[in-house]
Amino acid sequence: MPTGVRRWARRVPGRTDGADSRRGIMKTTTVKELFRGDYTALLGRQVTVAGWVRTRRVSKGFGFIELNDGSFFKNLQIVFDENLSNYEAISRVALGAALRVEGEVVESPGAKQAFEVKAGRIDVVGDSQPDYPLQKKRHTFEYLRTIAHLRPRTNTFTAIFRMRSLLAQALHDYFHRHNFVYVHTPIITASDCEGAGDMFRVTTLDINNPPRDEQGHVRFGEDFFGREAYLTVSGQLAVEAYCMNFGKVYTFGPAFRAENSNTPRHISELWMIEPEIAFADLADNMDLAEDMLRSVIGRILEDAPEEMDFFGKFIDEGVRQRLEHVCASDFARITYTDAVMELEKSGHTFEFPVHWGMDLQTEHERFLTEKIFGKPVFVTDYPKEIKAFYMRLNDDNRTVAAMDLLVPGVGELIGGSQREERHDVLRRRIREMGLPEEPYWWYLDLRKYGGTPHAGFGLGFERLVMYVTGMKNIRDVIPFPRVPNYAEF
């Protein structure tokens, strides 16, 4: 098998990291190697690069092509002249075309780059067309959404999606370093008891002619799973089961919300990170959330300086400073009760006046994190009536051990709680919330057999990407967004 694998790897026509190319697996040099390695060592050397034309500038007898091979944020400048046998074709090559370039690494006389590649040969691997929809100018994000299959080729989306990948990797690394076990909770769930809003139905029944009983009700007993099934809205309940063995666990997967919400912060198909820790209370939970965020943000500031510079320059001027501030200072913590008091005494007139017992409105959340604290803030211990049944009831009997993390610009980034570990209290809460007890039999079992205090939270991954990049619309931080009335691509 190793031989087969090696043979396959050698034939893969993609780009690889620097190390691979030096080991001779790939025949091409990556743009990243040139920028991040010591390019002076490569001066005068012949290299082969393969990538796509970002822009092209042609004078009489010579021209420049900026090539991007996906390995690095910046483009490699290719210089070519009439000595090329196919000079005429290359000088009119359309934007977006895929090229393989053989040439010499040379110092660049231009001011904007230290080096460039003087082409000895350029092959057009994949031609493009004059009607290539991406132009050498700024497009609106709205327009780019209509060409979501091409937008990764723009500077902005190149930066966003490398950042998205780095963030995912950084999160996995963080949990791995801290001995969390990564659990794959089910995507399809057979109960609609997850309690987080409307769900998408999963069925193989003929929806135009489903089997019905005498009363006309659909007989879901004849459906694929022998009962009603849905796409999950959260992996939390399931991951709690694994928490009671591994102690520290997390999920990182898709969740689906069929809510008809139409805002720059909501999508129907999203990715969530949900850690769950045993023998832990709400304070431990906040410590984890804070340490995790600080760790991954510090990591991407180090690993993606070019992308961060770009976001600061073109997307959100203050983004880098904001993130550095997050790494350097503690998050604020305030109880819901104190937050309501702070808002009341702020003297600010809100559209919805605050009073104890109400859920905080977006305007209140923003005021707290942006005006009062100016940094991320945990709001804890909400009234039990406005929170989920599984959150642990506090001794005051009117609040639960919940926490929301509010951050400037994005709003709620994390929602979590200490879970109710007392079997009798949990049963009572289920009843109080008007929920049926039966579907929760296994969830209640977890409290029966060695249940411990435990806590966890959900981090909306897209909202984290928004926070880190400064992007204002969630549809622009996921490759192909799904929202009400829209599932193109």
Added chain:
RNA sequence: UCCUCCGUAGCUCAAUCGGUAGAGCAAUCGGCUGUUAACCGAUGGGUUGUAGGUUCGAGUCCUACCGGGGGAGCCA
């Protein structure tokens, strides 16, 4: 789902009080021996989102629908 704003060339936008469609970029052709969203010149490009209505006349006013942005609710 509600409120609000918008829809004009491939893209980004302009068009005064209702008076008959315009620019930059892109494309095409030409020029330019070091460009950097290259530059200079020329050419082509429109059922003004759709369907009705008011008017001598509608991109402009009215109605409905479709699509998009922002805000709210719900939440991550």
